[in-house]
Amino acid sequence: xxxxxxxxxxxxxxxxxxxxxxxxxxxxxxxxxxxxxxxxxxxxxxxxxxxxxxxxxxxxxxxxxxxxxxxxxxxxxxxxxxxxxxxxxxxxxxxxxxxxxxxxxxxxxxxxxxxxxxxxxxxxxxxxxxxxxxxxxxxxxxxxxxxxxxxxxxxxxxxxxxxxxxxxxxxxxxxxxxxxxxxxxxxxxxxxxxxxxxxxxxxxxxxxxxxxxxxxxxxxxxxxxxxxxxxxxxxxxxxxxxxxxxxxxxxxxxxxxxxxxxxxxxxxxxxxxxxxxxxxxxxxxxxxxxxxxxxxxxxxxxxxxxxxxxxxxxxxxxxx
Amino acid sequence: xxxxxxxxxxxxxxxxxxxxxxxxxxxxxxxxxxxxxxxxxxxxxxxxxxxxxxxxxxxxxxxxxxxxxxxxxxxxxxxxxxxxxxxxxxxxxxxxxxxxxxxxxxxxxxxxxxxxxxxxxxxxxxxxxxxxxxxxxxxxxxxxxxxxxxxxxxxxxxxxxxxxxxxxxxxxxxxxxxxxxxxxxxxxx
Numbered sequence: 388x389x390x391x392x393x394x395x396x397x398x399x400x401x402x403x404x405x406x407x408x409x410x411x412x413x414x415x416x417x418x419x420x421x422x423x424x425x426x427x428x429x430x431x432x433x434x435x436x437x438x439x440x441x442x443x444x445x446x447x448x449x450x451x452x453x454x455x456x457x458x459x460x461x462x463x464x465x466x467x468x469x470x471x472x473x474x475x476x477x478x479x480x481x482x483x484x485x486x487x488x489x490x491x492x493x494x495x496x497x498x499x500x501x502x503x504x505x506x507x508x509x510x511x512x513x514x515x516x517x518x519x520x521x522x523x524x525x526x527x528x529x530x531x532x533x534x535x536x537x538x539x540x541x542x543x544x545x546x547x548x549x550x551x552x553x554x555x556x557x558x559x560x561x562x563x564x565x566x567x568x569x570x571x572x573x574x575x576x577x578x579x580x581x582x583x584x585x586x587x588x589x590x591x592x593x594x595x596x597x598x599x600x601x602x603x604x605x606x607x608x609x610x611x612x613x614x615x616x617x618x619x620x621x622x623x624x625x626x627x628x629x630x631x632x633x634x635x636x637x638x639x640x641x642x643x644x645x646x647x648x649x650x651x652x653x654x655x656x657x658x659x660x661x662x663x664x665x666x667x668x669x670x671x672x673x674x675x676x677x678x679x680x681x682x683x684x685x686x687x688x689x690x691x692x693x694x695x696x697x698x699x700x701x702x703x704x705x706x707x
Numbered sequence: 708x709x710x711x712x713x714x715x716x717x718x719x720x721x722x723x724x725x726x727x728x729x730x731x732x733x734x735x736x737x738x739x740x741x742x743x744x745x746x747x748x749x750x751x752x753x754x755x756x757x758x759x760x761x762x763x764x765x766x767x768x769x770x771x772x773x774x775x776x777x778x779x780x781x782x783x784x785x786x787x788x789x790x791x792x793x794x795x796x797x798x799x800x801x802x803x804x805x806x807x808x809x810x811x812x813x814x815x816x817x818x819x820x821x822x823x824x825x826x827x828x829x830x831x832x833x834x835x836x837x838x839x840x841x842x843x844x845x846x847x848x849x850x851x852x853x854x855x856x857x858x859x860x861x862x863x864x865x866x867x868x869x870x871x872x873x874x875x876x877x878x879x880x881x882x883x884x885x886x887x888x889x890x891x892x893x894x895x896x
Binding site for chain 1: 741742745746749750752753754757758759761763766767770771774775778804807808811831832833834835838843844845846847848851853857858860871885888889892
């Protein structure tokens, strides 16, 4: 049968909807179309990305304020470093982050204070006062370096203060000017000294054993070597203990230099537009970096799902 | 064929292309528009489903279900993307695929219990027996493309839209289906 005749015959046998169906559809069509409702799927389509964005923002944006410096008291870790930078008023000069030294353990305590004073006269007065503070607390100046040029000047003072008085010393020294920066370093030496003690004890046992042996040239050499080693270790131990007795406090004094008034930047009439475009670009870059990988994954998943669905449909329609 | 008074049974809407133009060209969106589209394209949807399923009774139920679903989705229909007839055929196809899936599940269950019963009935009224036998040899997919392109006289683009494939692919499918039908008829002769 030619295709044209075939098509004509097929069209001639075109089915017509029965009356019952027509009536049924008419009833359906007479209903008002339902209003769009907020379905679970729609709500999820909005809420899930919003929650994901909020979580991502919370994770990616770190908290602006660092946790406050904890004041260390009593037991200290083997080595602690504290530091702060920024101006503080002299009235609130008590350094908040100065850790307290331990009275029961050997510690090497280093403190560094950077202070600003008003003028050269205040610099001289503060230097004198710092030396007086050290003397009053049974300390001494290890080095003092003062230079004054015109209205400006600076002083670098290194003080050795008994560890028991270092907190008071720091408190008083902090009141000499405006704190610009402060730094504390505490290193525990107890374990180190104990190790040295153990080493010395072992060497002394070996020395005693060597002395108990019959003396000859070799034994004599061994005794000499052990004795030298024990003495060196004892010297080191004594130096370590000495260094732990006094804290080192470095005080840096400088005359406050008036900061020049900020120069108004020369900006053209299109500066605002440039800034706006820059921020837009940054935002776009972030959006691309954060949005492209999930979008690619989502697109791939959707394409895969569509292909799978089509294959299933084809298999459904491949039967007579 | 029963027509309601006032429905567009004019000369312009007597051909499939004319029906598409009339449906796309006129009425405002809403209940009336859907009612008119339903009235105008009921036969097309029913015919398509009858060809696709090969079961007139199932086609009746599926046609009713198609229009119920189409009413729910009517707000999504965009005339710029296709005629109401194409869109309704798309909805009908989705409904038919759902039906095929549930049928397949049912047959699977019944196969486990006993041999499933199959009722052979006439595919379409007015077809020559040898043509009907040849049509029975075609797959649902092949019957579907013949129904859309030959019986409903949809153009290749619209038919491809209904099937979710390219127009070229649609033409190829039609060609193969017709050739298979001719071969079956020749073999029967």
